[in-house]
Amino acid sequence: MTYRAPVADMLFTMRHVAGLDHAIEEGLYGDLSTDLVQSILEEGARFAGEVLAPLNRIGDQHGTPLKDGAITMPPGWREAYHAWAQAGWNALPGPVDYGGQGLPTLLNSACVEMWNAANMAFGLGPVLTMGAIEALTAHGSDELKGRYLEKLVSGEWTATMNLTEPQAGSDLGALRTRAEPVGDGSYKITGQKIYITYGEHDLTDNIVHLVLARLPDAPAGTRGISLFLVPKVLPDGTRNDVRCAGIEHKLGIHASPTCTMVYGDGGGATGWLVGEANRGLAVMFLMMNNARLAVGLQGVAIAERAYQQALSYAKDRRQGRARTVQAEGMHPIIEHPDVKRMLLTMKASTAAARAICYMTAAALDRSHLAGDADAKRAAHERASILTPVAKAFSTDIGIEVASTGVQVHGGMGFVEETGAAQHLRDARIAAIYEGTNGIQAIDLVARKLPxxxxxxxRALIAEMRGTVTGVTKNGDAAFGDTAARLREAVESLDRATSFMLKALASNDPDQALAGATPYLRLFGLAQGGTALAKAALAASAAMKAGETDPAHGARIALARFFAENLAIGARGLEDTVTAGAGFLQDAPLALAS
Amino acid sequence: MTYRAPVADMLFTMRHVAGLDHAIEEGLYGDLSTDLVQSILEEGARFAGEVLAPLNRIGDQHGTPLKDGAITMPPGWREAYHAWAQAGWNALPGPVDYGGQGLPTLLNSACVEMWNAANMAFGLGPVLTMGAIEALTAHGSDELKGRYLEKLVSGEWTATMNLTEPQAGSDLGALRTRAEPVGDGSYKITGQKIYITYGEHDLTDNIVHLVLARLPDAPAGTRGISLFLVPKVLPDGTRNDVRCAGIEHKLGIHASPTCTMVYGDGGGATGWLVGEANRGLAVMFLMMNNARLAVGLQGVAIAERAYQQALSYAKDRRQGRARTVQAEGMHPIIEHPDVKRMLLTMKASTAAARAICYMTAAALDRSHLAGDADAKRAAHERASILTPVAKAFSTDIGIEVASTGVQVHGGMGFVEETGAAQHLRDARIAAIYEGTNGIQAIDLVARKLPxxxxxxxRALIAEMRGTVTGVTKNGDAAFGDTAARLREAVESLDRATSFMLKALASNDPDQALAGATPYLRLFGLAQGGTALAKAALAASAAMKAGETDPAHGARIALARFFAENLAIGARGLEDTVTAGAGFLQDAPLALAS
Known part of the structure; x- marks a missing residue:
C-alpha cells in the first residue's frame, strides 16, 4: 500500500478555504500562479509517493542504530534525502538571499503534509531545519547567516532544536545547560539535552544545533535563557565537543533518531549566540511556532495515510453481505454502514484538520506579506490563535484516525506486517512534542483568546457565522442539516469563548484552564466544520457554473457528514467548558488513591 | 511501576452497583459472604501484583519465539502459570463436579480484571480455557467431559477457540475447514485457522482446541458449522495431526502467542463433535459471550493499569507552578488543571466501564441461578443487552485511557522503557477480537434491543431513571449537576432507542445500523454514568450513616465528574443516531477517491 497525495483536494482547500485564489489576485504572492502551485504539488506528490513512501516501513523496521556515537540511518534513506534536497524541496520556503525559493508557507505546508504522509520519520527532520532557518534569518548575526544559512537552505546540512533536559520539559525555566563567554565572541556550552530529534545521523556531513543555555550572570527562570548555535563540525573542519550519548527506543517514528546530546564533556562545545542574550526563548518560540504548524500537518498527514490504507482495504476485503448490494457471495466491507461511518469519519476529520492547518499557514504568510501594518497584525493574531488549534486538534485527529484505521482492518490491523499499526505508533508522538496538546490548549485560552x-x-467566529449563513442561503438539499448543526457548533463556541474571557479576567483563572482542552476541541469542530462547509460552498458554486467533477459533490457530502456526525459534539463540549470545572475542588479527593 | 488491584472500589462496585449484597441476602450465591469475597479479592490482588505484574514487561520484550513448531514462553511465565493454577484461580468459576469452586461469574470477573491489569498477555490465555469449560459443560458428551473437563478446570491443560480463517473473519459462514467422520465416533479435521490465541505454548503438556468445521453434507453458510474438540496430544499419548505453522508479529500482547494452526496436513487431525452437528455456532456463541465479557474486562483492566501508572507519574513529576500550590520550586504536574482533567477522565471512564462489566457478570449469574424461569429469562436478556456494551464500550475506554496515560507522561510516554506505551499497544486488540466493536454495536442494535x-x-432505562431520581432526591451539594446531566443522557438514550426500534422495524434497517456505533457509546455513557451515580448514592448513604472513609466522598466526586464532563456527549450522539444517517446515500460519492 503506497501513498498518493490528494493533490486535487489539497489545492481546492488552499484555493477556496485558505484563500490562495484571493491572495494571488491581490498580488500577495507576487507572480505565483495557481498553475504553478498545482505543478509543484504534482511534482511533490510524485516524489513522496515514489521515493519516500516505500522507505517508511524500512525505516520502522531498521530504526537508527547508534554505535560509538555515530548513527546509521536505514537503507536508502541517505540517497532519498539527497535526492529530495537536490530537487529543491528543502529550499522551497527558504529566503531567496540564501538560495531559497521564497515560496509561501501555504504551499510548503501542503508539501510538508506530503513528506510526512509518505514517511513521517523522514518528514520530521526537515521540519527542524526549516525552523532553524527561520530563527537564523530573523535573529542571526550576519556572520552566522553567512556561514550557515545557505547550507541549511539547500539541505546540505540539517538543524536541530535543543530545549529539553531531564528536569525541564514543558517548563523550560528549569533548564541548566550553561554557556561561558570565551572572549572571542564564541561561548563554551556545557550540559545535557534529551529528546533531540535528528541530533545525530549520517544523512549530511554537518548538523547545526540550536541550543538553549544560561549565561553565567543570567536571571533565573525563563528570562535567563539564551540561544546558541553549536555546529557538529566547526568552521575549521574539526569536530566540536558535542556527541550523541544515547538514543531512545520509542513507540513509533523509529527512523527518526531521538538523541541524548552531551555538550562539552571534553571542556566545552563551541557555540555562538543567536539573537540577544537572555532572549533565547523568544527566538525559540519563533522556531517552535513554525514547528507547531508542521506538527499539526503531521497529524493531517498520518491521518491521510491511514485513511488511504483503510479505504483500500475496505474496498478489497469481503465479509458478510450488505443490504445495498445485489451481487452473489460476500461483499466488500466498505458496503457495511458501520464501516462506511468509520471511513467517512476518517476522511472528514482529516479534511477538517487539513483546512485548519492550511488556514494557519495562509495567515502566517499574510502576517509577513500584507501591505499595511494593520493587516499584518490582524493576520499575525489570526495565525497565533489558529496555531495551537492546528497543532492539537490535528494531532488528536491523527491519533484517532490512525486508530480507526487499525479497526477497519480488523485482526489484520493488529499485525505489524499490514502497516496500519505503524501509523498509530507514529501518530502518537505528535500530540506530545513541540508542546503537549494540553500546553497548546492553555496557550490558546490564556494567551491567544485575549x-x-x-x-x-471574535473576528474568526464572525467568519464562521458567515459561512453558516452561506450554507443556509445555498438551498441545495445535498447539504442536509449542515447549516443547522454548524450554527449550533459556532454558537457553542461563541458562548464558551465568552465564558473563557470572563473566567480569565476573574480572580480564579483556573476555571478557564480547567476547560482548555475541551475548549480547543470545540474550536476545532466549529472551525473545521465551517471550513469544510466553505469548501462545499465553493464546490456548489462550481457545479452551478457547470463543472461536472464528481469531487464537488463529494465535498458537499463530506461537509454534511462532518456537521451531522462530528460537529454535534460541540454542545456537550460547551457544557464541559462552562460548567464542568467543579472537578477543581473535587480532584484532590477523587484522585487521592 | 507495579499494579495494585483497587480491591475496595471493586468490592464496592460489586456490592452496590452489581447487586452482590442483594444477591447474597436473597441466597442467590448460596453460602457466599461479603467477607469471603473480600478475602478472595485480596488474595488475588496479591498474586496479580506480586507475581503477574512483574512479568508484564518481560513478556512484551521476549515475545513467544516459534521454532520447529514449538513456542517458548517468556522467562518466568511457566512457573507463574503453574503457581496461578495451583492456587486455584483457574478453577474459581469452574463446575464443582469437575473440581471447580463454582464461584460466581461476578467474583471471577473481578479476578479476570486483576490478571489482565497485571499482565494482559498472561490473562488472555485463561479466558479461552474458561470459555471452553463453559461450552463443554453445557454441550459436551459425558465421555468428553470426563476426559477433558477436570484438567481444564484445574488449569493443567489450556484450551483455544478456532474460528477465523483467512477468508472468514467476522463472517464465519465462509469457513472451509472440513471434518470427515471416521466411523468410530471420531472425525478427521483438515484445514487452516489463523489468529489462534495460545494455539501453541509450553505452559502445559496438552492444549485442547475447539475447532469450527464443516461436515461433508453440511448446508452452506452458518447453518452448516459444527464444533469439534481436537487435542494437541491424543488420549493414547501420541501427538495429534495439528501444528502451529506460524505466529503473528503484533502491535501488542507480545507474550500471547497468536498462531496459525494447521489441522490435518498429515492426513487429518483426530477430533470429536461437541454438541449437535451443524449447531456449532450456537455452542461457540456461548463460549464467545463469556469471552466478550472477559474482553470487556481487559479494557477495564488495561485502563486501570494505565491510570495507576499515570497517577503515580503525575504525583512525582514536577514541572511549572500551579496556582493552587504555595510551595517553592516546581509543582507536581497533578496540580495543573489540565492534568487533573486527564487523570479524572481516566479514572471515571475506567470506573464506569468496570461497573457495566460487573453488572453484566451479575446478570449472567442470575440468568443461571435465579429461582424462577421469568427471573432467569429477564436476567438472561439483561446480560444479552449488556454484553456488547461491556465489550465495546470498555475496550474503547481501554484504548482511550491508555492513550491518555501516554499523554500524561509527555515525552517519556513515547519511550518504551516507561511502560505506558505498552498499555496502549496491548489495549488496541481488545476492540478487535471476539467480534470487532462494530460487530458488537450491530449485535446490540439488531439482536438485543428487540x-x-x-x-x-426499557427496563434497563427505567432503572437508570430511578437512579437519576435518587440523585435528585439526595440533595447533597457535592453531586453538583450530576442529576441534570445524567437525566439528559438517559433521555437521549431513551429517544435514540425508540428511533432504533422503529428503524429496525422499517423497510430500511440500515438506518439503524448506520448509527449502531454512536448508539452503543451513548448507551455506555448513560449506563456507566448512572452506575457511578448508584455507587455515589450508596457512598452518600454510608456517609450519612456515619462512615468516614474518604473513598465515599471520592465516589461522589467521580460520579459528578463523569456526569458533568463525559456524559455530556450523549446529546450529540443522539443527534448522530437519529439524524446522521444521511451519509448512507452520500457515502459512495464521498468515498469514491
Missing part, C-alpha cells in the same frame, strides 16, 4: 481584547477570536 | 419487544432495554 489578543486585541478578544476581537481577534 | 428482545421481548423492546421491554428488556
Amino acid at each position: 489578543l486585541s481584547g478578544g476581537e481577534a477570536v | 428482545l421481548s419487544g423492546g421491554e428488556a432495554v
